[in-house]
Amino acid sequence: MAKCVIVIDDDEDTVRLFSEFLEENKIQVVGKGYNGKMAVELFQEKKPDCVLIDIMMPNGSGFYAINKIKELDPGAKIIAVTGDGRFTTEQKLEKLKIPIIYKPFKMDEVISKIQN
């Protein structure tokens, strides 16, 4: 069965290209959001298999969304897709047990992370 995901990034081009790319790889994109708040709303609404989320975003950062989603569903699968390479960000995500994909990413890496 095809996996369904939501894509959250403040960069519209990224969301569009990323979604197009996922669709081509038989992954269904059920929601697109541009900030942390939208991520939480979409998660509640769509109940996706996986959340692909950027970290540095205006109006509710990625961390805000991750914490909220984990509160709603501790078992939720979240993958951070970010260009933020700071050590502190990496540490925080590790603590939350969130896998990270750094931009620019290899496509098969993303697919395999979603599939697992």
Next chain:
Amino acid sequence: MSQDHRQKGILSVWLISLGVILALITGLYFININIGIENFSNIVSLPVYTIIPGTLVVLSIWAVIKSDTIKKLPKNSLIFLTVAFSCWFIAEQTWNLYEHVLEIDPYPSAADFFYLAAPLFMFIALLIFLKDKKISNKSVVISSIISLLILIPSLIVTIEASAEDNLFEIIIAIVYPVVDAIMLVPVIIITGFLISKKRDFFWIMIISGILIMLVADTGFLFLVINDEYEDGHPIDILWISAYTIWSFMMLYIIIQSKKSKIEEFLEINKKQEPKKVERYGILVALFLINITVILLLSGINYFIEPREGTILEFFSWILAMMVVIFSSIVLIMNSRLNRALQNKTEQLEETTKELIKSERFSAIGELASRIAHDIRNPLSNIHMSLELMKNIPPDTKLNDQQVNEKLELISKNIERISHQVNDVLGYVKNQTTNKKVIKIAKCIQESIETIKIPHNITVKIPKSDVTMWADPFQIQIVFNNIIINAIQSMNKNPGEIIVRFYKTANKSHVEIENSGPEIPEDILPHIFDSLVTTKQIGTGLGLVSCKTIIENHQGTISAKNNPTTFIIEIPEKN
């Protein structure tokens, strides 16, 4: 416990211990009167009149040192209180010396001089306290009249009693009640003020002390005239009570003034430069100690009869020598400590420098990761576009819509990267300016063409053009930055950007206004500092570059709210 409760607790403990001490002293005097204590003046009077006024002086000096942290009391007022207390202390000691040690009764003496000076200083202290209180002329007149009415009987009695004295003695005798009357005027005003407006525990007690003192002085006057005063008379209790109350109040404000550790630390660092303490504080203190000891010893040697002088002289010399030796030890230790302090200061400076350096590095780190983030995003878009293009069927034409769309995205994202890099370069590099006469409207128009203005945002530029003396390339970076910031601040909402420009005698002015949200007030003053950004994306360097560029043109750039406007002023060619 709440602050209020604590305050009340402290107050009651205070009053109880004050009461206990006063009761003890009163008890001693009453035992003496009724049963009679042998050698009362040496056992009780002498130590009591030395210890209590001495404690008062020490505590008030301490309060003066801490006066910066004592908020409810003006520093100058406190200083004059201390001078007044010191005068009383000196007067009492001189009195003690005459009465109990030398057993003589000179009049007028040095003691009288200090007894008379003290109320005058107290008067000044009270005036300083009253300075910023709004006191009506009426209350000044009323208190002066009351004080005068009290003065008259005392004056009459004094003049009658001293009919046989010489003129100088009469004057001194008259000055006593006069000085007290002068002090009484502000006392009455403050009493009225404390009753009607503000009940301040400290001043209530200080005023109570003064009133007790005045009663004692008046009582003493009548006793002396009737020749009824002798050492150990219960009237002494009044003076001691006044000194005790004042001592307690000094200690009270010192305790009340306690600050947090950090504040104290800052205070010490700010106000007490170690060098000053070393150079003046300790030297002056040692000098005073030496002078006092030597004067006291000479005084005693002078007054005591010569046949006892041999032993006394011997002890005096030993005491003087010891004082000198101890002073030298203190000086040596002080210079050692000073050297250690200097070492520590140097170390501290070194550490501070390192700290600043590391902070700068962390700022650079922050900047680097921001740049990395801002470049990775468009890079990732380019990468994805290319990957997706790989999957396009091989026979697709180059002008196919899908291909075109991807190519456009690639170009847009490359532009984003180049803008970021320009930002950083503009910040890092101090470029030389190639100024020439340029047309402002044309320059802005060109700048707008390089930016994709969203369809829902309109840019209004005046048609009539004005010239400016500037580097066209650099000025365009400034316009670009301000306009891009404006567009990003509108966050996809419709809006408008209004450009205005005009010329004054020797300057060209450009104002760029936008309908976006205001710049937060706390950020506004720092908006041209590096790494300040309200955006999640952005190096925080755009406006820094703008400022650098404008300053290279000897111009100014500023920002204001209501509506959000950036104002640039560039001087004309000389």
